[in-house]
Amino acid sequence: MTYLKLEVTMEKSVVLVIGFWLLLLGNGVQSHRQDKKHQSLPRDQPYRTGYHFQPPKNWMNDPNGPMYYKGVYHLFYQYNPYAAVWGNITWAHSISYDLVNWINLDIALSPGDPFDINGCWSGSTTFLSGEKPVILYTGSDTMNRQVQNLAEPKNLSDPLLREWVKSSHNPLMSPVDGIDPKNFRDPTTAWQGPDGLWRVLVGNEMDGHGRALLYRSQDFITWSQSKEPIHSSTRTGMWECPDFYPVSIDGKNGVETSSLDKFTKHVLKASFDNSDHYVLGNYTSVTDNFLVDTDFLDNDSDLRYDYGNFYASKTFFDSGKKRRILWGWILESDNTTDDVKKGWSGLQSIPRTILLSKTGKQLIQWPLEEIEKQHTIKVSFENKELKGGSVLEVSGITASQADVEVSFSLSSLKEAELMDPSWVDPKLLCSQKTASVRSNVGPFGILVLASKDLTEQTAIFFRVFRSEDNYVVLMCSDQSRSSVEEGPQKTIYGAFIDIDPLNEKISLRSLIDHSIVESFGGEGRACITARVYPKLAIDNQAYLYAFNNGTLDVNIPTLNAWSMKNAQIVSSTKRRKPNLN
Ligand SMILES: *[C@@H]1O[C@H](CO)[C@@H](O)[C@H](O)[C@H]1NC(C)=O
Ligand SMILES: *[C@@H]1O[C@H](CO)[C@@H](O)[C@H](O)[C@H]1NC(C)=O
Ligand SMILES: *[C@@H]1O[C@H](CO)[C@@H](O)[C@H](O)[C@H]1NC(C)=O
Numbered sequence: 001m002t003y004l005k006l007e008v009t010m011e012k013s014v015v016l017v018i019g020f021w022l023l024l025l026g027n028g029v030q031s032h033r034q035d036k037k038h039q040s041l042p043r044d045q046p047y048r049t050g051y052h053f054q055p056p057k058n059w060m061n062d063p064n065g066p067m068y069y070k071g072v073y074h075l076f077y078q079y080n081p082y083a084a085v086w087g088n089i090t091w092a093h094s095i096s097y098d099l100v101n102w103i104n105l106d107i108a109l110s111p112g113d114p115f116d117i118n119g120c121w122s123g124s125t126t127f128l129s130g131e132k133p134v135i136l137y138t139g140s141d142t143m144n145r146q147v148q149n150l151a152e153p154k155n156l157s158d159p160l161l162r163e164w165v166k167s168s169h170n171p172l173m174s175p176v177d178g179i180d181p182k183n184f185r186d187p188t189t190a191w192q193g194p195d196g197l198w199r200v201l202v203g204n205e206m207d208g209h210g211r212a213l214l215y216r217s218q219d220f221i222t223w224s225q226s227k228e229p230i231h232s233s234t235r236t237g238m239w240e241c242p243d244f245y246p247v248s249i250d251g252k253n254g255v256e257t258s259s260l261d262k263f264t265k266h267v268l269k270a271s272f273d274n275s276d277h278y279v280l281g282n283y284t285s286v287t288d289n290f291l292v293d294t295d296f297l298d299n300d301s302d303l304r305y306d307y308g309n310f311y312a313s314k315t316f317f318d319s320g321k322k323r324r325i326l327w328g329w330i331l332e333s334d335n336t337t338d339d340v341k342k343g344w345s346g347l348q349s350i351p352r353t354i355l356l357s358k359t360g361k362q363l364i365q366w367p368l369e370e371i372e373k374q375h376t377i378k379v380s381f382e383n384k385e386l387k388g389g390s391v392l393e394v395s396g397i398t399a400s401q402a403d404v405e406v407s408f409s410l411s412s413l414k415e416a417e418l419m420d421p422s423w424v425d426p427k428l429l430c431s432q433k434t435a436s437v438r439s440n441v442g443p444f445g446i447l448v449l450a451s452k453d454l455t456e457q458t459a460i461f462f463r464v465f466r467s468e469d470n471y472v473v474l475m476c477s478d479q480s481r482s483s484v485e486e487g488p489q490k491t492i493y494g495a496f497i498d499i500d501p502l503n504e505k506i507s508l509r510s511l512i513d514h515s516i517v518e519s520f521g522g523e524g525r526a527c528i529t530a531r532v533y534p535k536l537a538i539d540n541q542a543y544l545y546a547f548n549n550g551t552l553d554v555n556i557p558t559l560n561a562w563s564m565k566n567a568q569i570v571s572s573t574k575r576r577k578p579n580l581n
């Protein structure tokens, strides 16, 4: 059975690989394959990733207008063709058949017209009738005002949509009627109401507070601003990169952006304070009313996509596999000098599927299933007792480029530390109670990108606290010992996670890729992404451990870990630098 399965998989992948290369050959490919990983010689670029998306060089930030069109996934992103620092921002363009391997195409949008001369900034794609994709993006105009522009594919028969034409009607939306021209950006994917009108949101700030302006249009060219924003908050500053989309309450499939029925709730996401925050609510398209369940930063509610390093994200509906997929920008946490030296800055997260949880109170994220095609060598064990104060090496895989899934079960919860009601900030709590602070139940978890002697280590771990009528589970990502160098930021991140440790195992999955660790706790109920720059724990000098620094033993019912092979990221043409005047 297993053997048969293997054969089928191999056949499939051979066909896929041939298809991939044929397509490239037909396009005059220049290969920019990334350096071979895991050779014994030190690479000169120890922090470049193996299976995350990043361009060959230079600066990258927000994901823009991701979409699925005629069997091809498109990713556009904010890109500086000249340097590893922000500036001269264009829309770079890459395509994929599986969201893992990528072909870089020519830049899709470059500054050059009065309405975007100072930059082609973030935006989204929308499918108009007849499945015609269009781009709405923010331009920084001749007066450095932010305006919203339209671009359309030059040739709809080209499935790769290589060329884009800016509309002669640009700009479509300008900062008039008291809108702050410096804070008017990042249009969402538009959706169509039952009245046939298109609606789109634009991020904005008014009197220091965040809001999402609503515009409506019949023809996608002439837009009028609604009197009321769709939502606003007096507790936040500027909202960047808003996102607004339905999720199905049965928590099974993704939902197309315009779909509206009684089986959906709506998500509004806004990027502020270096995080992507979201609220859930009920949206009525007839009135464009959006009633939120719990507002941004209300009643200690702090719903975020990711409690670590993850910003300016965007979702899209994948009509092929009926799922909604989330992309996020992962910043560097070293400094600009380091970035210039490396020649690059910024990663995209592994795309995540996004669904409503069974409780209806939060979203659940999980790495795309396609990423599992990168699995190679596997090690696993079951039912292992981890004594209090012990460390267990997980050997046999490439610990610098790996996927790890582990679960923990606990028997003596009664002895858990008492929760203090004043501990409301999980990030602060994790930085006070680091991996070195021992209690009865925890810290336990994994040490990734660790040196053999543990001088360097990034600890992703849990603690359980007891309160009067329940237990509280804290998830932390402790970067304080991630590098022996002083330079990079070593912020410690934390999140409370909705797990009942009496009745369920505490699970963790971490995607490790040289300088990034994306961790999913409780099957995707809390995510924490960290960037780290180890000096010792690089390539084959990186190790992986499970650890329990609590005083009581914990059990590991299962642990599976895989080496991950490199994604293929190639360029179909030598990327031309745009001509800037
Ligand atoms: C932007 O482009 C101009 C013109 O090529 C170049 O001189 C400048 O250094 C670039 N700025 C950045 C920040 O890349
Ligand atoms: C449009 O794209 C199709 C498919 O790639 C191609 O055959 C056709 O020549 C293109 N048309 C133009 C005008 O470039
Ligand atoms: C949203 O709709 C659900 C189902 O009708 C309802 O239970 C809930 O109270 C509504 N939420 C708000 C904020 O109106």
Ligand SMILES: *[C@@H]1O[C@H](CO)[C@@H](O)[C@H](O)[C@H]1NC(C)=O
Pocket: 293, 294, 295, 298, 299
């Ligand atoms: C905040 O909490 C109070 C007291 O528990 C409750 O009455 C109120 O409805 C909550 N507000 C929101 C927006 O959830």
Ligand SMILES: *[C@@H]1O[C@H](CO)[C@@H](O)[C@H](O)[C@H]1NC(C)=O
Pocket: 391, 435, 436, 437, 438, 447, 459, 547, 549
């Ligand atoms: C466990 O705690 C001890 C004592 O605080 C500390 O020295 C050690 O580094 C901790 N282990 C890990 C894996 O953090």
Ligand SMILES: *[C@@H]1O[C@H](CO)[C@@H](O)[C@H](O)[C@H]1NC(C)=O
Pocket: 334, 335, 336, 337, 338, 485, 486, 487, 488
């Ligand atoms: C940047 O960090 C490196 C070490 O990672 C340090 O040597 C350098 O002085 C730092 N530069 C600045 C401008 O802070």
